[in-house]
Amino acid sequence: MYSEKVMDHFMNPRNQGEITDADGVGEVGNPTCGDIMRIFLSVKENIITDVKFQTFGCGAAVASSSMATELIKGKTLEEAWEVSNKAVAEALEGLPPIKMHCSVLAEEGIHKAINDYRIKQGLPPWEEKAGHHHGHDDGTCET
Amino acid sequence: MANQKSVYMDHSATTATDPEVVQAMIPWFSNQYGNPSSLYKLARESKTAIENARSKVATAIGAKPEEIFFTSGGTESDNWALIGTAFALRKKGNHIITSGIEHHAIQHTCEYLEKQGFSVTYLPVDESGKIRTADLKSAITDGTILVSVMFANNEIGTIQPVKEIGKICREKGILFHTDAVQAIGNIPIDVGDLNIDLLSLSSHKFYGPKGTGALFIRKGVRIDNYIHGGGQERRKRAGTENVPGIVGLGTAIEKVTRNLEDNSNRIRVLRDRLLDRILSEIPHTRLNGHRTDRLAGNINVSFEFIEGESLLLLLDHAGIAASTGSACSSGSLEPSHVLLAIGLRAEIAHGSLRLTLGRENTEEDNEYVFAELKKAVERLRAMSPLYADYLKKRSRHV
Ligand SMILES: Cc1ncc(COP(=O)(O)O)c(C=O)c1O
Numbered sequence: 001m002y003s004e005k006v007m008d009h010f011m012n013p014r015n016q017g018e019i020t021d022a023d024g025v026g027e028v029g030n031p032t033c034g035d036i037m038r039i040f041l042s043v044k045e046n047i048i049t050d051v052k053f054q055t056f057g058c059g060a061a062v063a064s065s066s067m068a069t070e071l072i073k074g075k076t077l078e079e080a081w082e083v084s085n086k087a088v089a090e091a092l093e094g095l096p097p098i099k100m101h102c103s104v105l106a107e108e109g110i111h112k113a114i115n116d117y118r119i120k121q122g123l124p125p126w127e128e129k130a131g132h133h134h135g136h137d138d139g140t141c142e143t
Numbered sequence: 144m145a146n147q148k149s150v151y152m153d154h155s156a157t158t159a160t161d162p163e164v165v166q167a168m169i170p171w172f173s174n175q176y177g178n179p180s181s182l183y184k185l186a187r188e189s190k191t192a193i194e195n196a197r198s199k200v201a202t203a204i205g206a207k208p209e210e211i212f213f214t215s216g217g218t219e220s221d222n223w224a225l226i227g228t229a230f231a232l233r234k235k236g237n238h239i240i241t242s243g244i245e246h247h248a249i250q251h252t253c254e255y256l257e258k259q260g261f262s263v264t265y266l267p268v269d270e271s272g273k274i275r276t277a278d279l280k281s282a283i284t285d286g287t288i289l290v291s292v293m294f295a296n297n298e299i300g301t302i303q304p305v306k307e308i309g310k311i312c313r314e315k316g317i318l319f320h321t322d323a324v325q326a327i328g329n330i331p332i333d334v335g336d337l338n339i340d341l342l343s344l345s346s347h348k349f350y351g352p353k354g355t356g357a358l359f360i361r362k363g364v365r366i367d368n369y370i371h372g373g374g375q376e377r378r379k380r381a382g383t384e385n386v387p388g389i390v391g392l393g394t395a396i397e398k399v400t401r402n403l404e405d406n407s408n409r410i411r412v413l414r415d416r417l418l419d420r421i422l423s424e425i426p427h428t429r430l431n432g433h434r435t436d437r438l439a440g441n442i443n444v445s446f447e448f449i450e451g452e453s454l455l456l457l458l459d460h461a462g463i464a465a466s467t468g469s470a471c472s473s474g475s476l477e478p479s480h481v482l483l484a485i486g487l488r489a490e491i492a493h494g495s496l497r498l499t500l501g502r503e504n505t506e507e508d509n510e511y512v513f514a515e516l517k518k519a520v521e522r523l524r525a526m527s528p529l530y531a532d533y534l535k536k537r538s539r540h541v
Contacts, residue, residue: 056528
């Protein structure tokens with residue numbers, strides 16, 4: 001069901017862990033729906049110098065987190081912001097349709113972490129795409 | 144990975160066909176190919192083989208041979224039992240009672256019947272997965288025509304109070320169907336003693352071939368046909384018989400009921416050793432289902448802070464076949480309706496693992512599975528934000 005790339009990132013996750021003094025942290029998902037992603041960023045001079053993730057979720061959720069962190073490491077915040085869920089899924093050589101929301105979660109996690117950083121720096125947050133993630137506040141898990 | 148160890152602990156999904164069963168089936172694919180409905184010798188031999196298998200199934204559950212009808216498996220038997228009796232008894236009433244933890248073969252058939260104008264009561268279960276007979280009694284109305292409650296659950300292994308249910312239905316003159324797909328070969332069953340009117344069984348769950356099953360229909364029970372066509376199965380179930388499959392089913396059920404007590408005792412001992420180790424040596428783990436009234440080979444546990452599909456992937460990588468009630472493995476986003484029905488929070492249901500042991504499992508398998516499971520759980524917890532939060536909270540409290 002999963003591509004070799006997904007299995008590789010699931011079995012050997014890159015950047016798994018926590019940055020205790022992170023400059024920005026983003027958390028998305030909901031335990032009821034079976035997935036939570038937390039992204040930690042270290043930022044120096046507008047560049048993501050380090051990134052780590054913690055994920056509760058299925059194989060696709062872990063692999064999406066791992067791939068997303070790979071894609072944004074060393075990038076400027078503007079570049080990282082542009083990394084889409086499609087880019088994550090493509091880099092993983094595809095995800096099963098039912099698992100596409102995992103890549104969406106990864107994109108949203110990055111956006112949250114970047115905006116957390118911006119707010120902490122006293123900067124206005126960038127506008128996040130509204131509500132295409134699976135429902136969090138209403139208790140349902142539909143994509 | 145050529146010599147990688149592999150352990151199969153998913154016997155509730157299906158079992159390997161017993162080599163003895165395969166041997167018994169082989170002639171009926173090749174030189175014994177006669178159509179049982181034809182007249183000549185070759186055909187009569189096929190007919191005889193089917194009748195021998197019918198007697199074996201009847202003996203296994205305490206029925207008469209003429210009360211056994213062969214089908215394409217558990218799903219067809221369930222559909223036939225519900226749809227066939229519901230439509231036959233429509234003039235008498237339109238109310239059906241079932242449980243909230245049935246297999247989809249029952250659950251989705253009930254939903255179909257609701258669309259056809261029947262009304263269905265789904266009995267709740269307690270935290271062990273059992274229905275309460277008081278709930279059953281109070282759900283019965285003048286219009287109730289059928290009660291269908293599974294013998295033993297396929298996910299959590301809980302065994303229902305079938306004898307009491309049968310007694311209540313008999314007293315009220317209501318038909319009682321039970322989906323015994325998981326129970327056959329694990330629990331001794333006598334349809335007379337238990338007052339069962341209809342019973343579904345499926346060969347591939349007890350070391351027989353897939354795609355073959357049977358429905359027991361007590362003599363005198365009114366039931367419409369479900370598969371229409373030729374006059375096979377005494378005009379009740381059309382279609383040229385799956386002769387090798389039926390022979391395999393007969394051979395398998397005879398063997399599995401002959402050694403039933405010994406086998407299930409051995410498997411229960413093995414299961415308990417593995418279960419006790421999991422519960423005592425992997426923290427934040429809970430058992431789902433009833434501690435004792437459960438299928439001998441069934442383990443269903445939830446590990447806090449982790450998700451079941453990723454656990455299955457790690458176990459699969461170690462050559463272990465298991466199953467989960469997490470939504471993330473099933474193609475839907477809702478976790479198992481059975482785990483939610485016994486009161487688990489969705490996130491705990493997502494962290495569930497089902498291991499179902501069978502005949503060929505050994506103590507060595509247990510050791511291997513336990514070691515790999517412990518590693519896998521620790522590995523997933525190490526990457527879980529929920530576990531990280533838990534550890535932080537705990538260190539603040541000490
Ligand atoms: C309780 C129960 N009922 C029905 C079925 C369906 O049986 P079959 O696979 O033979 O159609 C299963 C098998 O998964 C089952 O466990």
